[in-house]
Amino acid sequence: MALTDTATLPAASEDWHRLSFTGSGREYFGIWIVNILLTIVTVGIYSAWAKVRRNRYFYGNSVLLGRGFEYHAKGKQIFIGRLIVFAYLVIYNVLLTVVPLVGIALAVLILFFIPWLVMRGLRFNARVTSYRNVRFNFVGGVGGAFLAFLVGPVLAALTLGILAPLASRWMYRYIGNNMRYGTKAFTTDPGLGAIYKNWLLSALIILLGLLIIGFLVFLNMSLIFSLIDKPQSLPPELQAAMVTMGVIGYLVILVSFGIAALVYRAGVRNVAWSSTLFDGRHPLKSDLPRFGYAWVAVSNLIVTLLTLGLMRPWAAVRLARYVNTHTAVRFSGNVGEVFAVSEQDGSAVGAEFMAYEGFDFGF
């Protein structure tokens, strides 16, 4: 056909092609403030369309080899998905108060639906994403989602995080091995040892936080003992000191767990993406500096808070740019033509459920 001589995905080269982010905080600011304003004016209804505009902006500005991604979901799809999730939340909360036993039964029921919801959510998100006119797809089943999103987190929680790397591995294997771009597949196998190396760093950060608290308690030992002896006798100045100590302790916990989580997330992303192949031969790479990522996330939060949210667009763009520029792909051999597979988008309920529950990972 007459198209053989035309532009295509690049031929083999040793270069890593990095993603970039071409949006700006200035441009996104307008989109963001209109999204919030219209969401408020329409008592929330517009939020579904707002999500589409936001995602189109971020996908469209994520550029690989001169071409952006595209987000295809329609506001109506998102709206219906949100309506169903919200109706469930209302019914659940009313039942929990009216007939607590039925409410708890409903919670257990939804627990068993989580794998299905997550599977459908990942599928929806993949199918509404395209690059160069070809959509992504997700072909994972319910069994894999059960292992990755129910067994994994429960196991990690029960072992106080010691088995968290196992859960991370299951999750990335489930997502990475079931992702498709048109007819071509992604494969991944992040090594457990490499994930544990990252885990160790996070564990040390948490340990440091706990040590600081232990030290604080040790310094105030006499105070605490006197409190145990005669709880009523504490003068107000000492009570204030105790409260201050409590607040400091809470902050130390918050900061150390927060940083540990961010560092872990970046580290595991690096391991997982860097062990992923597209079409069996083109390697992907993620080289996020772990503390750099944590710094961007934490300083974003602080700046957003200090400006009453007005710098949020700048912060969101900054994070997207940071993550994109540390993500790359290399082509070993010609990729050639990739054909799209026609699939229905399906319902957005799973995707909206995931968004509500805070499952959060890019496509």
Place this chain on the structure above:
Amino acid sequence: MKASILASDNRTIAEGEWHPAHSSLSVVARLVEDAGALVVERVPGGDRLATGELASVEVSPRVGSIPRRVNFADGSLFETTDNDAIDRWLLRSGRRSTSLVHRLERFHPRLVVLVVATFLLGSLVYRYALPVLVEVAVAVTPPVVPKIMSVSTMETMDRTMLSPSQLNAGKQREISEDFARIAALSPRGTAGYSLNFRAGGAVGPNAFALPDGTLVLTDELVELAAGDDEMIIGVLAHEIGHVELEHSLRQVYRAAGMAGLIMMLAGDVGSGIEDLLVQGGGLLALSHSRTAEAAADRHSVELMSKAGFDATAIARFFELLEQKLGDRSDTSMLSTHPGTPERKKAILDYAAEVQAKQQAD
């Protein structure tokens, strides 16, 4: 030859890339309007790659400056970064060039107005619209809901914490008769309330109300009162206040409203701020329950005064709590109930106010 190139340039809408249907391959191409039809031509060369009626092509809405997509009915796609050119063409061909939303979104000094409007409307919604929605939800809730709510809570409480009262029948009758006097003065009337005596166990000296008008009084509270029945009636009048003001239903709906609000804004505020909002929502719920307690206190004062009891009887209860349990704490952000001394003072002030009003009438 030169003339034909110029002619084609005049018809050109935008330069970009074209994909055949279902393919990742692309050709450098240009979008051309030709005799009422839209045509994609290869660059260079000018071969026709796709043709479509103006009405049958779909142009993606503009968002910022991300590439614009022109979808043809045959599934092929023309993509261009020249958003302005597409907008000009849409305007020329009499279609809406850009949505009102996009025009609002453009970076422009008027965005300051939008920011101010957002803050204003946001606080208005939170301050007025949310409470109105809660009121609507409470109004349309059928009475059977609080009924089922109460029956099942009572059952659970009886099975887990409470046990039958050890109070003698005479004492129970005395309190019930006094209680009937204040219940009769409430909009729901005596039939709207049922007073139940229980041994509190872990609940201790306490009285609580369920939304259908079921009231529970523990033996421990009667004991604590040491014969001051009027004080017990004052506490029960407070509980009647919770029932009349429908506090528990409101709490459920307010929690649902907050969850909805957070869900809608989550993507725009980021996950860090979302977590803080959830925490803040919890604190706000606590402060709401403090407001509810104060309202129930005032209800007690009004009801007691109407029934000819001592309007400040419930203040004696707080005094007693202060003595027996050593509760001298002031109100803090983290407590559901206002600090006892503060609450006592508010009751005495309000009772004086009510009395002054009665004398004026």
